[in-house]
Amino acid sequence: MKIVTWNVNSIRARLARVVEWLASERPHVALLQELKCVGEAFPHDAIGELGYNALVCGQKTYNGVAILSLSPIDELARALPGEDTDEEARYLEAFTAGVRVASVYVPQGQAVGTERFAYKLRFLDRLAAQARAMLASEEAFVIGGDLNVAPNAGDVFDAEALDGEVCFHPDERARFCRLMNLGLIDALAALHPEAGHFSYWDYRAGAWTKDQGLRIDHLLLSPQAADRLGASGVDRRPRGLEGCSDHAPVWCELDIG
């Protein structure tokens, strides 16, 4: 069973690219981020025609996450616990196809030292608290999404130049490390530990052409899910197409069901 995470950077602007990719790759579950629309504006018809059920947590203009599945989807949560005043659509959790999944969009953080950066760090702490609670169930689950953190030096195109920058700041990396040390397995890194498996390339400055990317999109597996991990990868192909997202899909294959 293939599970994918993909920051699509507007589901409406990206619909043709997303439909084309889903039709070609047929993942059983797709965790999407940055829909940039409210739930009513989500293209339910086009996605439904492909055979996918869709659970959407939308918001006007910004953020928005979704879970697509070829199996029925049972919603578990549409917000990350821990901050009642947080109204940004960044977390959706559900049970589908015999596995619990979460689609998460961690705040980018804007600039180090800003309120947005502090919000990002708090969000990562809240995600760790949620992961800890989920791990207590001792069940197979997958937390997938745009974590907006490149965990290691090999996950950025220039570790020296980017050290201390947003998405590669020591405070973010420490929180990511703490999250993983709860007992999660990075589906991509577990099978492909070498450097350079980027998932995001800025639209600007020819980053894609120069392969100046970051690995910030992740599939985090519980031990029970990791036991079933058969393959994983980043599909760079859709990043090179006309009208593409600035993120590539990251996928894993679980021997479940």
Place this chain on the structure above:
DNA sequence: ATGGTCGCGCTGCGA
């Protein structure tokens, strides 16, 4: 080059 390019939605913000 404190730049560069997107998407949203109509002015600048967030990424």
